[in-house]
Amino acid sequence: xxxxxxxxxxxxxxxxxxxxxxxxxxxxxxxxxxxxxxxxxxxxxxxxxxxxxxxxxxxxxxxxxx
Numbered sequence: 001x002x003x004x005x006x007x008x009x010x011x012x013x014x015x016x017x018x019x020x021x022x023x024x025x026x027x028x029x030x031x032x033x034x035x036x037x038x039x040x041x042x043x044x045x046x047x048x049x050x051x052x053x054x055x056x057x058x059x060x061x062x063x064x065x066x
Contacts, residue, residue, distance in 0.1 A: 003032045007041055014045055021046040028052050 010025075025047045027033040033051065042049055 001031050003035045003037050006032045006038060010038075010041060019045075019047065022048050024048045024050050026050040026052075029054060 013019075023046075025042060027050070029051050032038060033049075039049065
């Protein structure tokens with residue numbers, strides 16, 4: 001899977017929202033979010049990564065049903 005879509009979405013959110021340093025960015029454990037490219041973009045923008053627990057589909061259930 002490619003990271004292009006999530007990188008574009010993150011860049012748009014950064015531009016519009018201008019989050020504070022250390023802002024928490026939560027995602028599932030998809031390969032796009034674990035990719036080196038995505039992690040580098042997060043580091044460059046001082047974002048803190050948070051991922052759901054491995055094998056626990058309930059961690060993201062509330063957000064995915066939103």
